[in-house]
Amino acid sequence: MDVRQIQAIILSKTYTKTDYLRRVTLIREYLERRIYKEPELLFPDYLNMIAASQFDVKALSHLDVHFFNLFTKDNLYLLINGLMDALRTLPVLTLYLAVILDEVQMDELGIWFRNNLNPELIIDVRCNPTIVSGCAYVWNNNYKDLSLHNFLSQKENIINKIIDAYAQEQL
Amino acid sequence: MEQNILLFTILGLTFVTALSQLFLLILNSLKKNERSKPSDLFSPYYEKSETVLHDAQIKANKILTNAELKGIEFIAKQKLAMDKLITELDVQIKSLEEKLIVELKASMDKTEKSYQDYLSVLEENLKHQEMQNQRFFQEKTQKMIDNSQQIMSAFILDINAKVKRQIDEEFALVKNELDLYKKHRMEVINKNIIDILEKTLEQTLVKKLSLSEHSEIIFQALEQAKQEHNLS
Incomplete structure (x- = not known):
């Protein structure tokens, strides 16, 4: 799955730039924690842990384990930067x-x-x-x-x- | 006067007769003196002529005497007649005088009366004339006053009309200017009304509208633009 497809998944419930940036940041922070600290940490728990807004929780609820498994230690920042760059093409x-x-x-x-x-x-x-x-x-x-x-x-x-x-x- | 003339005439005749008598006497006396020297050739003729002269003289004397007597008679008659005439004349004159006096009196009375009447008529006429004059004067004065009043009224009306016209013109000008100003201000206001209204609404709506109302308004505007195909 390439950056555009990942972006499309995120954009399915994200409509504004600020929401997009915030949610990509949330995804990055979760993946950093999961990859480098807590491999068993689930995304909903993480959101709960950081007291994310219900709005973000709802908007990111469709991101399942398969989505997050697309990100690895090697391609994490590549994809994240790709997602940031892809924002400009929208x-x-x-x-x-x-x-x-x-x-x-x-x-x-x-x-x-x-x-x-x-x-x-x-x-x-x-x-x-x-x-x-x-x-x-x-x-x-x-x-x-x-x-x-x-x-x-x-x-x-x-x-x-x-x-x-x-x-x-x-x- | 005529009597005096007649008297002088008679006296003159008498004096002439007397002078002629005297002259004849003188002639006779002279002739008697000359008879003392008669010539022989002319003596019958001389005697005849003397006789004739004597007869003539006698006749002349008679005539003269008769004339004289007639004259005197005439004078006497004349005098009597004159006296009578004078008396009658006096009487007539007196009667006439009385008549005249009466007539004069009557005439004087009449004259006085007529004069009085004339005076009264004159007085009346004068009064009448005076009244007429007064009336005329009053009428003239009244006419003058009326004329003056009319002229003044006309003048005042004219002035009023002029002033009124001026005021109306000024008023119309001012009104025009006011209308223009009003129109101009209305145009300015109309141009700015949107801004004014917007500012007013900005002050009120922002505080009054809720988020849902804002959202509703936004969707209404977007839908309307979509219906008008005016989205992009």
Whole structure:
């Protein structure tokens, strides 16, 4: 199994860059411990030991013993570095949000974007409070504004009419 | 006057007669003196002529005497007539005088009355004229006052109209400027309304919206973009 296939297994439940990096780190740390210290250590126990988040536990639950047996002392860092390098080859969607959503909502977003744009994309989440609500994203070097600002700009005439009507009524 | 003339005429005739008598007497006397030297050739003729002259003289004297007597008679008659006439004249004059006096009195009375009437009429006319003049003066004054009032009113109305027109024009200008300013400000506001609204919403929504609401809004926006085929 090559790096791309390993990456695909990890990416099946990982949608954002940060999650990907964190989970690859978790895998590396577990494998380092297992290879150099505790050969009998199971991944779920390790996650429990380090008090990993339930979100990561759930997302990495599909990684079984066969997956971890792919990594050996000789190819561990090769594969890990390969996984890091492979991240750069993935199509990236830079997503701007007004607030940082929780993991479940982020996974939902990830699923939605993979279903509608590209099944292999990975999301780079950025926080931009000026968006206020909605989101904006950069995909294929195109900036797409789905924020409140865009909505208000599109409905400018209607908003002006409403405000005028309100002003005439009230003033 | 005529009587005096007649009298002088008669006296003149008498004086002429007397002078002619005297002259004849003188002539006779001269002739008597000359008779003392008559010539023989002319003596019958001289005697005849003397006789004739004597007869003529006598006749002349008679005529003169008659004329004189007639004159005197005439004068006497004349005088009597004159006296009578004078008396009658006096009487007539007196009666006439009385008549005239009466008539004069009556005429004076009439005149006075007419004069009084005239004065009263004149007075009345004067009063009437005075009243007319007063009325005319009042009318003229009133007309002048009315004219002045009309002119003043017209002037004031004109001024009012001008001022009103000026004020209306100024007001219209100001109103136009205000409308332009309002329009301009509305345009500025309309341009910035989105920003203003966004800033307001930024202040409120960020604090008010929950994470699930944020997530819902994001999915709604994404779905709408997907329906509009506006994802990429």
